[in-house]
Amino acid sequence: MGDSPKEGKLTRFLDFTQLIDMASEAVGGKVLFATDDFFAPAENLIKSDNPSFKEHEYTEFGKWxxxxQTRRKRIPGHDWCVIRLGISGVVRGFDVDISYFEGNHAPRMSIQAANLGEDKLPEIPERGVRTGAAATPEELEAIAELKSNDWNYLVHMTELKPGNPASSHNYFLINSQQRWTHVRLNIFPDGGIARLRVYGTGQNDWTATDPKEPIDLVTIAFGGVCVGFSNAHFGHPNNMIGVSKAKSIADGWETARRLDRPPILENDENGTLLVPGCEWAVFRLAHPGVITQIEIDTSYFKGNFPDNCKVDGCVLTTQEEEDMIKQKWNLPAHKWKALLPVTKLSPNQSHLFDSLTLELQDVITHARLTIAPDGGVSRLRLKGFPSSICLLRSRDKPMIRFAVKGGFRANL
Known part of the structure; x- marks a missing residue:
C-alpha cells in the first residue's frame, strides 16, 4: 500500500544518471495512461533525446x-500518468526535467511505483494520437484496475525548481532495493514536464533462464553495472553494456587520447602497438557465472578504436568490491583470471571470441576490459551461464560454497 504524499527533498547526487533510463522509449518504455494530453502528449516524457524548443511553432491547441503538458485544470483533482518500464529493475534515481516549461511547468510532483506481473495487467485501450484529448471514461475504468493510487511512493510530493530555461533538471536519489515494473507520475495540479528519466539497473528472473542457452551476464538490462574506470572523457563505460546495438559514437565508451603516447609509435613482432599506457573499466556481472563467449564491438569507432584489448575476470565479495572502489581498483594481478588475452581490434566491427574459461568453467563475479592505448568501444557482451554456486567469502575465512540468488546487491 502507498503512504500519503508529503513534501520531499531534491538531491544533487548525479552518479545514477550514468545508469540506463529504464522508462525510455529506446528500451521499450510505454505510456499506458494519462489524465490529460491537451497541449502535448505524455509520450514525450520518455523520448530518448533531450527536449527542444521551437520558438514560432504552434498547433491548433496552443504552443508546440x-x-x-496538460490544460489549466478547471475541475477537482490533479493530473497523472502511468508508464510501463521498458526494463524492470531497481530504481536508483529520477530526473524530472522541466526544461523550456518555465511559466507552464508543474509546480509539484510525486512518483509512485509497482511491481506487476503480466498476468495482473488489465487490457488498457491503445492511446493513439492524444494531443487535445483527455482520458475517456473507458480508459479511466481500465486503469482503475491497477489501483495505482495505492502504489508505493518513491518520491513524495515535492516542489519542482525551474533553472535555466534550456536546462531545468530536478534530481532525486532513490534507496529502494525492490524491483519495479511500472511508475506513476503525479503532477499537482497541472502543467508541463519535458522528460522523466528513471535511472537504474535491470533485474532478471534467473529461474526462467534456459540452461542450454548462453546469456549476456554483464548487460545493464539484467543488473550489470560499471563499478570503476580509468577514463570516460567522451562516454561512460555503462554505455557499453546497454541494450540493443549502439546507435552512434555517442552510445559507447570513449576515452581521451593518452598524453604518454610515444612521439613515434612502433609495433612488436605480432603487430601490437608498443605503448606504455592503457585504459580500463571494471563491471560487476548481473549474476556470477561462467563466461563462454566475448563480444567486443567497435561500431562507429573508425578513427578512434583501440589498437588492442584484453578481458579478465575475478571473484569478489561485496566488501572486497567496496574496498577496491576506494583503492581505485588496485587489485593484485594474481586475483585476475584471463578471459581474453591481448587481442588486436579493427575499426567499426563486431569481434567475437571464445573465452579462455570455456574449458576451465571458472565462475567470476567481476570482469575488467582493458584497451590500449586508448579509444572507444560501443558494446561489450559477456555471454555465458549463471552459476548457482560461487565463492563469495573473504579470503581469510574458510572457503565455502553457497547459492547466490539473482539480483544480488547492487550499488553505485
Whole structure:
C-alpha cells in the first residue's frame, strides 16, 4: 500500500544518471495512461533525446512543446500518468526535467511505483494520437484496475525548481532495493514536464533462464553495472553494456587520447602497438557465472578504436568490491583470471571470441576490459551461464560454497 504524499527533498547526487533510463522509449518504455494530453502528449516524457524548443511553432491547441503538458485544470483533482518500464529493475534515481516549461511547468510532483506481473495487467485501450484529448471514461475504468493510487511512493510530493530555461533538471536519489515494473507520475495540479528519466539497473528472473542457452551476464538490462574506470572523457563505460546495438559514437565508451603516447609509435613482432599506457573499466556481472563467449564491438569507432584489448575476470565479495572502489581498483594481478588475452581490434566491427574459461568453467563475479592505448568501444557482451554456486567469502575465512540468488546487491 502507498503512504500519503508529503513534501520531499531534491538531491544533487548525479552518479545514477550514468545508469540506463529504464522508462525510455529506446528500451521499450510505454505510456499506458494519462489524465490529460491537451497541449502535448505524455509520450514525450520518455523520448530518448533531450527536449527542444521551437520558438514560432504552434498547433491548433496552443504552443508546440516538447514534453507532457496538460490544460489549466478547471475541475477537482490533479493530473497523472502511468508508464510501463521498458526494463524492470531497481530504481536508483529520477530526473524530472522541466526544461523550456518555465511559466507552464508543474509546480509539484510525486512518483509512485509497482511491481506487476503480466498476468495482473488489465487490457488498457491503445492511446493513439492524444494531443487535445483527455482520458475517456473507458480508459479511466481500465486503469482503475491497477489501483495505482495505492502504489508505493518513491518520491513524495515535492516542489519542482525551474533553472535555466534550456536546462531545468530536478534530481532525486532513490534507496529502494525492490524491483519495479511500472511508475506513476503525479503532477499537482497541472502543467508541463519535458522528460522523466528513471535511472537504474535491470533485474532478471534467473529461474526462467534456459540452461542450454548462453546469456549476456554483464548487460545493464539484467543488473550489470560499471563499478570503476580509468577514463570516460567522451562516454561512460555503462554505455557499453546497454541494450540493443549502439546507435552512434555517442552510445559507447570513449576515452581521451593518452598524453604518454610515444612521439613515434612502433609495433612488436605480432603487430601490437608498443605503448606504455592503457585504459580500463571494471563491471560487476548481473549474476556470477561462467563466461563462454566475448563480444567486443567497435561500431562507429573508425578513427578512434583501440589498437588492442584484453578481458579478465575475478571473484569478489561485496566488501572486497567496496574496498577496491576506494583503492581505485588496485587489485593484485594474481586475483585476475584471463578471459581474453591481448587481442588486436579493427575499426567499426563486431569481434567475437571464445573465452579462455570455456574449458576451465571458472565462475567470476567481476570482469575488467582493458584497451590500449586508448579509444572507444560501443558494446561489450559477456555471454555465458549463471552459476548457482560461487565463492563469495573473504579470503581469510574458510572457503565455502553457497547459492547466490539473482539480483544480488547492487550499488553505485
Amino acid at each position: 512543446m516538447d514534453g507532457w
